[in-house]
Amino acid sequence: MRGPTDILIISKKRNFLRSFKVTHNVLQALIYLGGCLIIGTIMLMIFNARHMFLNMNIIRSEREHTMLMQKLDSLRTELNTVHEKFDLYIHEDNRQRVFWQMAHIHPDIWSMGVGGTKPLNHNEELTKKTRTVLEDMYESLDIIKGKCYLRNVSVQDIQDQVTTKYMLWSHIPSIHPVPGHPLGSGFGYRRDPINKKIIKMHWGVDIGAPRGTNIYAAADGTIASTGWNSGYGLTVDIDHGYGFRTRYAHCNSILVKQGDLVKRGQVIATVGSTGRTVAPHLHYEVHVSGVKVNPAPYIDQSEIVFD
DSSP, X not given: OOOOEEXXXXXXXXXXXXXXXXXXXXXXXXXXXXXXXHHHHHHHHHHHHHHHHHHHHHHHHHHHHHHHHHXXXXXXXXXXXXXXXXXXXXXXXXXXXXXXXXXXXXXXXXXXXXXXXXXOOTTSOOOHHHHHHHHHHHHHHHHHHHHHHHHHHHHHHHHHHHHHHHHHHHTSOXXXXXXTOOBOSOSEEEEOSSSTTOEEEEOSEEEEXXXXXXXXXXXXXXXXXXEEOGGGOEEEEEEEETTEXXXXXXXXXXXXXXXXXXXXXXXXXXXXXXXXXXXXXXXXXXXXXXXXXXXXXXSOGXXXXXX
8 A cells, every 4th residue: 555645845936845744645636626627727718719700690690680680671662662663654655555556554453473482491490570671672583573574575475466557558548649739629529520510429539630640559558450540541559458448530541550669658550531521530439348548638738749
């Protein structure tokens, strides 16, 4: 069995020397206690360091969260601005639809989103405020996507309507067939210019002009017939489609043939006095769905020169 152990305490500064006798069991206990203190101190330092690191991460996370919330609020404000600006496109869309005689799109339809699944999972660990902000933004984006899609569809519908209207407009007689010359004898009953004792229906308008003056097609169409037509003399008939047809009579010469495609303003003949007439002029008729109508409303009056 081991004997006691001497422990010396020496202080040169104070000229101090003292010794203690410690038994082996006590020494082991002191060593164990010292070891526990050292380990405990190290663990405490590690815990404090870990706690400090966690606090730093929490502070950084809180700062990032605050910055993200500020950015989300800023984005939400931008989305609201986009909605306000899109209202201008909606107003323009309605204006164009009114102009082209199309039904406008109801505001409730503009406000509908495009549908789809919700991007947020309820199992995600988000604060109530963050979840509310994100859900509002996703809903706002959904509505904007729906508005963009609807505007694209509407623009295409308007474009189709414009094309249709343009095609119709281009085939409706609307220009003066002999520009710069006034209308003479009009549509309706009149005394026959050759046999003045007879009252007859005049199915068109007469436009006096020198022989050889160019005659222009009043609208786009297809030459339906050309040649001699009894009292009309040399005649050109144009089928414009959409139920419209025009006749140009008493021509001096014809510059087109049956089946030709002609455009509005294209020269098709020249003024003459062929057929039953007393002087060079153009007899001009407009037929709508097979019915002869007064051509005057279909003539651009700005192209008529009144002396």
